Amino acid sequence: MLRLKNVSKKFEELQAVSSVDLNLWERETIVLVGPSGCGKSTLIRLAIGIIAPDEGEVYFKGELVTPENLMEIRRKIGYVIQEGGLFPHLTAIQNIRLVAEYLNWDSDKIKNRIKELTDLTHFPVGALERFPLELSGGQRQRVSLMRALMLDPEMLLLDEPLGALDPMIRADLQDELKEIFRSLGKAVLLVTHDIHEAGFFADEILLMKDGKVLQQGSIRELLDDPVDDFVKKFISAQRNRV
Amino acid sequence: MISKTKRLLLGIVIAANFCLPQESMAGDSKDEVNVGSKKFTESVILGEMAYYLLINNGINVIHKAELGGTQILFKSLVQGELDIYPEYTGTILQEILAGESIKNEDELKDKLASMGILMSEPLGFNNSYVIGMKKEIAEKLNINKVSDLRNYPELKFGFSNEFMDREDGWPSLQRKYNLPQRDVRGIDHDIGYRGLENGSIDVIDLYATDAEIDYYNLKSLEDDLNHFPEYQAVFLYRSDLVTRNPELVKSLLRLEGIISESAMIKLNAEVKLAGKSEGEVASRFLERELNVETEFYQVTIIDKLIQNTYEHLFLVVISLSAAIIIAIPLGIVTYKIPRFGQLLLGLIGVIQTIPSLALIVFMIPLLGIGAKPAIAALFLYSLLPIVRNTYSGLKDIPLQLSESAEALGLPSKVRMMKIELPLASRSILSGIKTAAVINVGTATLGAIIGAGGYGQPILTGIRLDDTGLILQGAIPAALLAFGVQGLFELLEPIFVSKGLRLGENS
Ligand SMILES: Nc1ncnc2c1ncn2[C@@H]1O[C@H](COP(=O)(O)OP(=O)(O)OP(=O)(O)O)[C@@H](O)[C@H]1O
Ligand SMILES: [Mg+2]
Numbered sequence: 001m002l003r004l005k006n007v008s009k010k011f012e013e014l015q016a017v018s019s020v021d022l023n024l025w026e027r028e029t030i031v032l033v034g035p036s037g038c039g040k041s042t043l044i045r046l047a048i049g050i051i052a053p054d055e056g057e058v059y060f061k062g063e064l065v066t067p068e069n070l071m072e073i074r075r076k077i078g079y080v081i082q083e084g085g086l087f088p089h090l091t092a093i094q095n096i097r098l099v100a101e102y103l104n105w106d107s108d109k110i111k112n113r114i115k116e117l118t119d120l121t122h123f124p125v126g127a128l129e130r131f132p133l134e135l136s137g138g139q140r141q142r143v144s145l146m147r148a149l150m151l152d153p154e155m156l157l158l159d160e161p162l163g164a165l166d167p168m169i170r171a172d173l174q175d176e177l178k179e180i181f182r183s184l185g186k187a188v189l190l191v192t193h194d195i196h197e198a199g200f201f202a203d204e205i206l207l208m209k210d211g212k213v214l215q216q217g218s219i220r221e222l223l224d225d226p227v228d229d230f231v232k233k234f235i236s237a238q239r240n241r242v
Numbered sequence: 243m244i245s246k247t248k249r250l251l252l253g254i255v256i257a258a259n260f261c262l263p264q265e266s267m268a269g270d271s272k273d274e275v276n277v278g279s280k281k282f283t284e285s286v287i288l289g290e291m292a293y294y295l296l297i298n299n300g301i302n303v304i305h306k307a308e309l310g311g312t313q314i315l316f317k318s319l320v321q322g323e324l325d326i327y328p329e330y331t332g333t334i335l336q337e338i339l340a341g342e343s344i345k346n347e348d349e350l351k352d353k354l355a356s357m358g359i360l361m362s363e364p365l366g367f368n369n370s371y372v373i374g375m376k377k378e379i380a381e382k383l384n385i386n387k388v389s390d391l392r393n394y395p396e397l398k399f400g401f402s403n404e405f406m407d408r409e410d411g412w413p414s415l416q417r418k419y420n421l422p423q424r425d426v427r428g429i430d431h432d433i434g435y436r437g438l439e440n441g442s443i444d445v446i447d448l449y450a451t452d453a454e455i456d457y458y459n460l461k462s463l464e465d466d467l468n469h470f471p472e473y474q475a476v477f478l479y480r481s482d483l484v485t486r487n488p489e490l491v492k493s494l495l496r497l498e499g500i501i502s503e504s505a506m507i508k509l510n511a512e513v514k515l516a517g518k519s520e521g522e523v524a525s526r527f528l529e530r531e532l533n534v535e536t537e538f539y540q541v542t543i544i545d546k547l548i549q550n551t552y553e554h555l556f557l558v559v560i561s562l563s564a565a566i567i568i569a570i571p572l573g574i575v576t577y578k579i580p581r582f583g584q585l586l587l588g589l590i591g592v593i594q595t596i597p598s599l600a601l602i603v604f605m606i607p608l609l610g611i612g613a614k615p616a617i618a619a620l621f622l623y624s625l626l627p628i629v630r631n632t633y634s635g636l637k638d639i640p641l642q643l644s645e646s647a648e649a650l651g652l653p654s655k656v657r658m659m660k661i662e663l664p665l666a667s668r669s670i671l672s673g674i675k676t677a678a679v680i681n682v683g684t685a686t687l688g689a690i691i692g693a694g695g696y697g698q699p700i701l702t703g704i705r706l707d708d709t710g711l712i713l714q715g716a717i718p719a720a721l722l723a724f725g726v727q728g729l730f731e732l733l734e735p736i737f738v739s740k741g742l743r744l745g746e747n748s
Contacts, residue, residue, distance in 0.1 A: 071653060073651075074648075074651030081645060084642075085645065085646030086646075087643060102652055102660075131740060133741060
């Protein structure tokens, strides 16, 4: 589905991503973890072509991503940005149907799709006409997710979709999200810095540090067989907290 | 939301077209005659005389009263914006044709004729410059002649701006009489009298027929070295009038030789001191001297207010709509192509630093006099706030929003219309509001070049030292500025999404 081949990205002197290879298959969920600033968001931006790699290539369904096919490919990808990225001047429902309207979907089709999505995400229908600032944090996350799912994309890129939520809601949404991923069967690339969450969602985890992938594998592999001290510390630091 | 914006703009443009004043519609129609006058009372009275005389002959006349300086009028006459205006021989020789060595009247007429201008015979009075001061002080210091001023270097001089610059004005007067005074200021002629009253000025320049000489109890100093040339009042008119309408020229020339110096002083006093209108004074004079039945009618304050409001709104609405239509795209370009944009912002910023009065006058060579140059200047003035606010509104869109917009796969045009411009709408609207308020104030200067508006009563009020008249322009202008401000506050809910306003309140 998605293939990053040896991609690197530098911001001035800072090597934000260096020589990363990644293969995301259909129905697979890969989770990126790592400390703040290690390059997770940058990798996601590279995947959806908001920034171009200095080196390496990005393939979507076997096709090299170029400026020409970029727009079309983006509509096949649902992207939920860190901190939501909802447009404050549009209501929840306007946010969700923005691209569908641009693509001239007829209004019944739009209505039905939104109905499906509110059912799927357990979003209160009454709140659809509210503006983002009138919604709770959890509701905003759901709207972002519905916007990403509107065109029924083949792949989802989720950058800390459960970022600033209180633990109760977060746990609820984790369950819901997992359910959604399973029922929809999409390829998912998800970023978090919570190792529990990573373990909860992931078929495979990529642990990054300073732009590089330190270790790749299931949560068990990371626990049982950390490649180095950093991996061990990163995981145990979060485990021992409780 | 955007289509609403478009519709409103369209509405403004259409409305503005409907209320085009008739004179700008009529434009260059053949049988229309434009009389001009300078912005001092005597010139306006002479202009009104020509106006009533010609209108009585069934000619379609427009009097563009109270225009700026000599150069503006003369150029307008040469270019055909004006057909007739009153002038003084001394001004023609010393200022308009300065540098040409003209020895006698025939040479003067030839020179003017080569420019397509004819000159009437003198109207009957010599309004030369005189130097004057308060009688009281003159007697105390025993000053009778200009040369007596040499003994009092501490006296403060306040001369009209025109007098400061002209060939026969202050510089040559100073040389001829060898005057030692250092404190010499350029001021508006009409403000000079008040300066004398309150003692901030001791000596001013006057015209020989000024109504104020008696009123302020002034003494005219004798020009004992014969410095000032003659200033015979004449009419200058375009020579093509002779072929266009010989009858017209004939009736205009009936004014030759019939206005004596004392008659002119009286006419000036009736306007400046007795508060009559120039039109009334001029038409009564025509009735008395030429037995001409004039159709003079007194214009009420309300009529004038409506007229001024109409002209003012015309200037503001047209210039502001044009600025909005041009400046928003320029703001977008500035955002999209920052390097070009910075250049553009710099350039528009430079325009902003030109004093508004100067900018308006700069437009005259390009666009003549009247509403057009005023609109052009106001348009240029309104650009900066709108371009800058459009640019900053777009630039300040949070990164995660522009990124989500991009990631949705919308092409950049759609992103601009559906996301970026609406997000910047508050900033853009406040730029337009700033531009509108500045525009309403600056438009008062348009009167100087014949664009009318609330500046007209202000200009006349300064000339006549009539505070009431100044307020007739100043108060509506201030109210209009408030109104505009209020209007934009009402428009905000329409153009700025509620979702954005929520954020502002919390
Ligand atoms: N546009 C940019 N220009 C310059 N530096 C950038 C830019 N974007 C990111 N960086 C830097 O690149 C590094 C990686 O950033 P990135 O956003 O990918 O981190 P992250 O792993 O997502 O962190 P977090 O968990 O805090 O979200 C950081 O040091 C960041 O400061
Ligand atoms: Mg990040």
